[in-house]
Amino acid sequence: MAIDIKEVEHIALLARINISEKEKAEFAEQMTQILQYVEKLNELNTNEVEPLYHILPIYNVFREDNVVESPDRDELFANAPQHEDGYYKVPRIL
Amino acid sequence: MSNEFETVVGLEVHVELKTNTKIFCACKTAFGAEPNTQVCPICSGFPGMLPVLNKKVVELAIKTGLAINAEIASYCKFDRKNYFYPDLPNAYQISQFALPICTNGYLDIDVNGSQKRIRINRAHMEEDAGKLVHDGTITTTAFSLVDLNRTGVPLLEIVSEPDMRSAQEARAYLEKLRSMLLFAQVSDARMEEGSIRCDANVSVRRKGEEKLGVRAEIKNLNSFKAMEKAIEYEAKRQMEAIEDGETLIQETRTWDDEKGVTRSMRNKEEAHDYRYYPDPDLPPIQIDAAWIEEIKATLPEMPDAAKQRLQDQFGLPEYDAAIITTSPHSLSFFDQCVAVFPEAKTVSNWMMGELSRMLNQNNLEIQQCKITPAMLADLLKLIADGTISGKMAKSVFEKMFDSGNSAAQIIEEQGMVQISDEDTLRKIIAEIIDNNPVVVADYRSGKEKARGFLVGQVMKATKGQANPNSVNKILTELLTKEGD
Numbered sequence: 001m002a003i004d005i006k007e008v009e010h011i012a013l014l015a016r017i018n019i020s021e022k023e024k025a026e027f028a029e030q031m032t033q034i035l036q037y038v039e040k041l042n043e044l045n046t047n048e049v050e051p052l053y054h055i056l057p058i059y060n061v062f063r064e065d066n067v068v069e070s071p072d073r074d075e076l077f078a079n080a081p082q083h084e085d086g087y088y089k090v091p092r093i094l
Numbered sequence: 095m096s097n098e099f100e101t102v103v104g105l106e107v108h109v110e111l112k113t114n115t116k117i118f119c120a121c122k123t124a125f126g127a128e129p130n131t132q133v134c135p136i137c138s139g140f141p142g143m144l145p146v147l148n149k150k151v152v153e154l155a156i157k158t159g160l161a162i163n164a165e166i167a168s169y170c171k172f173d174r175k176n177y178f179y180p181d182l183p184n185a186y187q188i189s190q191f192a193l194p195i196c197t198n199g200y201l202d203i204d205v206n207g208s209q210k211r212i213r214i215n216r217a218h219m220e221e222d223a224g225k226l227v228h229d230g231t232i233t234t235t236a237f238s239l240v241d242l243n244r245t246g247v248p249l250l251e252i253v254s255e256p257d258m259r260s261a262q263e264a265r266a267y268l269e270k271l272r273s274m275l276l277f278a279q280v281s282d283a284r285m286e287e288g289s290i291r292c293d294a295n296v297s298v299r300r301k302g303e304e305k306l307g308v309r310a311e312i313k314n315l316n317s318f319k320a321m322e323k324a325i326e327y328e329a330k331r332q333m334e335a336i337e338d339g340e341t342l343i344q345e346t347r348t349w350d351d352e353k354g355v356t357r358s359m360r361n362k363e364e365a366h367d368y369r370y371y372p373d374p375d376l377p378p379i380q381i382d383a384a385w386i387e388e389i390k391a392t393l394p395e396m397p398d399a400a401k402q403r404l405q406d407q408f409g410l411p412e413y414d415a416a417i418i419t420t421s422p423h424s425l426s427f428f429d430q431c432v433a434v435f436p437e438a439k440t441v442s443n444w445m446m447g448e449l450s451r452m453l454n455q456n457n458l459e460i461q462q463c464k465i466t467p468a469m470l471a472d473l474l475k476l477i478a479d480g481t482i483s484g485k486m487a488k489s490v491f492e493k494m495f496d497s498g499n500s501a502a503q504i505i506e507e508q509g510m511v512q513i514s515d516e517d518t519l520r521k522i523i524a525e526i527i528d529n530n531p532v533v534v535a536d537y538r539s540g541k542e543k544a545r546g547f548l549v550g551q552v553m554k555a556t557k558g559q560a561n562p563n564s565v566n567k568i569l570t571e572l573l574t575k576e577g578d
Contacts, residue, residue, distance in 0.1 A: 010367075014176075014367055014369070016178055053171050053193075053372045053378055054171065054372065054374065054377050054378050055374065056377060058377045059377055059378055059379065059380045060377070060379055060380055061146060061147065061376075061377045062146070062147055062148070062149035062152070063120070063146040063147065063148055063149065064148075064149060064150075065113050065114050065115050065148050065149065065150035066114070066115065066120065067114050067115050067120055067121075067122050068115075068120035068121075068134075070121045070122070070131060070132050070133055070134050071133075071134055071135070073130050073131055073133070076130065076133060076134075076135075076138055077130075079140070084239060085129075085239070086128060086129040086130055086131075086241075087129050087130065087227065087239035087240055087241055088130070088180075088239065088240040088241075088242070089237055089238075089239055089240075090180045090237060090238050090239075090240055091237055091238075092232075092233075092235055092236060092237060092238065093179070093180060093226075093232060093238055094232050094233050
């Protein structure tokens, strides 16, 4: 499977990153190589193999439903570029 | 025109599960708190934070699954749904895509006296997003404000099959689902607080057609009424578009309740591409039969079973049983009242009549009512033993409803005791017969109406407190005797 420039542009848009024309060509080539490498797996017969959804053989890691007080709002806002009246403030969305 | 078409509806219902804390962190889930006061580094998406699943969420999801007759997965997991939006600080929502916790459920609804089964495709756990506040509308505002209190509140999204054929059926399904959630005690299920939110997938097709039409997903349905109106509007819009030869497109539309129309949300050309993949931070969940059994044992009597019991045990008509079992509070009110005053049909009549009328008038729910089941039972006893008439009881009931005082107390305060003493009544009635010779003659010559006038006079003379049965008996006796 080959990734073309159009596909790279689509992925860049989904990731909200700008890339140059030169990078588009580079990434198309690199991504194609990555896919071809992974495609090797298709040569194996995996009919009898359970799909793996998680890398560790652990299950049911739970927390009890007990409240822990949330940190002070101002501490959270220390990391926010902008805030106002107790809200995070963000640029217009649409 | 519309006879040629049928409407096809499927509902996606987001249910806020009733937990103390969020799904992946220990922040509170209380409704209406100051903005950003129930937020921590996990739910606000700080880098490197690890989510840990709240066990209660899984238990409530299983419980809901049992209530909607679904299969509970023995193995399920969480996936990341990727998109950028300021109400989603991680830029992905943790949800279940490939392996949801519940599949293949159903609910039976009543439509126009017959039962219909609505299939449920799946129910999956996920985290809620935050809330955005705009100055004006989202497209004109200079900036937006973000409150992350709701981010990470646990949701169960319940997705029906497109099995409903009208807005009424959709409403019946949503009401039934809400009542199941209330009975199972898994959610507050308050539409006005957003603890149930509903999107409707609406399409139309010519009758007899197998293939589904092109659907629109309608958002912003904040009440049962809004949902019904939006589905009706949208179905009509699609039918007209097809008749006019237009080609419908699959799209998301928003309901404008004020104008009563749905409007296209005009998503960007770019189709949604959520790039779901398993969340590596959250190990999968295994659910064994013992765990399911343990939860099943905590499930109280559900509305369908309760409805059957009211018919079998108390001989109530199906209609009464259906109304009483619309909420667990109403059912418990009935059960408690009947335990003290066993004439079930009388209790049911009062609940569906006076009680329901007063609750609606005051915009209250039965659990907020000052009249307890025992208080209603006491009032009904006073009618049954002749202390007060049914008519007096209605006025006593209203006073009880407003004040929370007992029937006996109100009757005493108002001097409302019914006059059943026959000697007293006989004296009053004899006097009225003497004073109205013309009316009495009319009655004796066959004018039934004249009798009503005499009864009215007795009631007037006794300020409505005469026992109507005694009045009738004595009136008949005296009118017959003096006619001889």
